[in-house]
Amino acid sequence: MEASAVETRVFVEVRRRLQSALLIVGEPKEGGMPMDVSIMPSLLQMKTPTGCTEVQLPAEVRLVPSSCRGLQYVAGDGLHLRLQAHTEFSTKLISIFNQSLQAQECCTFYCQSCGEVIIRDRKLLRILPLPSENWGALVGEWCCHPDPFANKPLHPRENDCFIGDSFFLVNIRNDLWQEPKANTKVICKRCKVMLGEIMSSETTKFYMTEIIIQPSERSFPIIPRSQFVQSVIAQCLVELSSARSTFRFTIQDQDSKVYILLWLLNSDSVVIESLSSDHIKKFPLLEDTLKAGFSSAWNAVKVLYQPCLRSGDEKLASSWESDISVHSLTLPAATCLELLLILSRSNAILPPSLRQMNSFQVAFLKM
Numbered sequence: 001m002e003a004s005a006v007e008t009r010v011f012v013e014v015r016r017r018l019q020s021a022l023l024i025v026g027e028p029k030e031g032g033m034p035m036d037v038s039i040m041p042s043l044l045q046m047k048t049p050t051g052c053t054e055v056q057l058p059a060e061v062r063l064v065p066s067s068c069r070g071l072q073y074v075a076g077d078g079l080h081l082r083l084q085a086h087t088e089f090s091t092k093l094i095s096i097f098n099q100s101l102q103a104q105e106c107c108t109f110y111c112q113s114c115g116e117v118i119i120r121d122r123k124l125l126r127i128l129p130l131p132s133e134n135w136g137a138l139v140g141e142w143c144c145h146p147d148p149f150a151n152k153p154l155h156p157r158e159n160d161c162f163i164g165d166s167f168f169l170v171n172i173r174n175d176l177w178q179e180p181k182a183n184t185k186v187i188c189k190r191c192k193v194m195l196g197e198i199m200s201s202e203t204t205k206f207y208m209t210e211i212i213i214q215p216s217e218r219s220f221p222i223i224p225r226s227q228f229v230q231s232v233i234a235q236c237l238v239e240l241s242s243a244r245s246t247f248r249f250t251i252q253d254q255d256s257k258v259y260i261l262l263w264l265l266n267s268d269s270v271v272i273e274s275l276s277s278d279h280i281k282k283f284p285l286l287e288d289t290l291k292a293g294f295s296s297a298w299n300a301v302k303v304l305y306q307p308c309l310r311s312g313d314e315k316l317a318s319s320w321e322s323d324i325s326v327h328s329l330t331l332p333a334a335t336c337l338e339l340l341l342i343l344s345r346s347n348a349i350l351p352p353s354l355r356q357m358n359s360f361q362v363a364f365l366k367m
Contacts, residue, residue: 005324008025008026008027008028008035008046008048008053008274009024009025009026009078009274010024010026010044010053010272010273010274010351010352011023011024011026011271011272011273011274011351011354012024012057012061012271012272012273013269013270013271013272013302014061014087014269014270014271014272014297015093015266015268015270016087016268016269016270017271018268019085019086019087020082020083020084020085021024021063021082021083021084021085022079022080022081023044023063023080023082024042024074024077024080024351024354025037025038025046025077025078025079025080025101026077026078026351027055027064027078027293028046028050033048033049033050034048034049035047035048036048037079039063039065039068039083040063040065041057041062041063041064041065042056042057042059042062042063042083043055043056043057044057044059046275051191053274055272055274057272057297058272058297060087060088060270060297061085061086061087061270061272061297062084062085062086062087063084063085064083064084064085064086064103065083065345067083067084068081068083069081069082069083070082074351074353075192076351076352076353077352077353077354078197078351080353084200087270094327103122103202105124105215105216106121106122106123106215106216106217107119107121107122107123107124107213107214107215107216108120108121108122108213108214108215108216109122109170109206109211109212109213110199110211110212110214110220111188111190111191111193111195111210111211111212112209112210112211112212112223112225112228113188113191113193113210113225114118114188114191114193115188115220115222116188116189116190116191117196117208118186118188118211119170120216121216122159122170123159124159124160124161125159125160126156126157126159126160126161127160127161127163128160128162128163129162129163130154130162130163130164130339131154132244145328147283153200154169155169155171155200155202156170156171157171157205158171161210161213163356164205164330165236165327166207166208166209166232166236166329166330166331167196167205167206167207167208167330168205168206168208168211168213168340169199169203169204169205169206170203170204170206171202171204172198172201172202172203172204173201173233184197184198184230185197185198186204186206188200191333193210193334194210194332194333195210195211196208196210196211196336197254207300207330207332207335208232208236208337209228209229209232209233209331209335210332212228215366223337226338226342227366229335229338229339229342230342230365230366230367231366231367233329233339233365234267234300234301234365234366234367235367236329237249237262237264237265237267237301237303237365238264238301238367240327241264241267244327246325246326246327247263247264248261248262248263248264248320248323248325248326249261249262249263249264249319249326249327249328249329250262250317250320250327250329251329251331251336251339252328252329252330252331252336253331253333253336254330254332254333255331256330257322257333258308258309258317258320259308259309259333259336259337259340260305260306260307260336260339260340260343261305261306261308261316261320261360262303262304262305262307263303263304263305263360264301264302264303265301265302265303265304266301266302267301267302269299269300269301269302269364270297270298270299270300271297271298271300271364272297273349280299286314298366298367299366299367300364300365300366300367301364301365301367302362302363302364303343303360303362303363303365304357304358304360304361304362305343305361305362305363306359306361309339309340342363342365343361343363343365344363346363346364346365347361347362347363350362350363350364
């Protein structure tokens with residue numbers, strides 16, 4: 001990418017399944033100047049009398065210039081147009097639980113925020129998915145006799161790891177946790193972040209957004225916090241929507257307080273965007289933004305969201321909670337607020353015409 005005196009905002013959303021792209025070319029910062037836009041399969045070029053901006057597309061994305069249609073100018077955004085696009089991005093979803101992690105391996109549990117070791121060299125003999133939260137009611141419908149699983153919670157053994165919607169369940173060893181008490185929060189000793197909670201004298205719940213599990217021979221992977229949270233939540237939404245045909249979610253804390261309503265629109269987007277320095281300065285805590293470049297692209301899920309922090313939001317939140325088609329994701333309260341900040345940042349850097357849909361706000365979460 002080469003940019004000179006002119007700064008032109010470019011936003012591209014490619015839909016893999018539809019093989020189409022929405023291209024928005026913003027006006028240069030020096031408004032009122034004529035601009036020539038050239039579209040090539042792997043390059044976008046914007047020329048003004050004072051300079052030129054070139055956006056090199058990733059190798060995985062190719063546009064079809066001859067297919068341009070729907071050309072229009074939108075005040076506040078700039079030039080909108082649609083065209084065909086081809087992308088080679090893989091649609092295969094990587095499991096939140098480390099893909100290379102296999103049963104029989106010794107694993108180490110780390111605090112994602114600071115790298116503190118939480119559980120060292122735990123040999124996992126069984127890694128099993130938990131049934132849905134309503135599995136007990138379903139068993140009652142299937143059985144013609146009393147429920148054989150009634151009052152029998154699923155507790156992992158010492159070498160088990162059970163995987164829930166947004167958490168892991170592991171068995172606690174007494175040499176790691178002295179006299180564990182039920183409903184006690186698990187706090188990182190180094191950074192004081194809440195990692196999970198003790199469910200019983202033997203079982204601890206760790207939230208996926210707070211823990212990284214690695215084979216013990218590997219070192220702790222340093223991943224920017226906002227990038228990690230986005231990836232975990234995005235994959236949770238995609239997996240749940242695929243497995244249960246659920247597209248609406250409430251994000252709540254461990255006390256069942258709802259922070260966000262989320263509606264998954266699609267999971268096949270590839271987003272390419274150029275950010276001006278002004279946007280980066282507004283969100284210095286979102287450190288992965290600083291590494292993004294014009295030639296980078298990322299897989300993303302597109303969501304509608306509604307914050308539920310004001311008293312007036314309670315009615316809508318209550319109607320979603322009572323709807324059986326809505327699924328709840330429980331996270332630590334601090335992470336709920338982190339996610340809301342990430343969504344707000346994503347919404348703020350979208351072209352203005354794309355930020356709202358009905359009464360909801362629009363955002364992308366990086367996979």
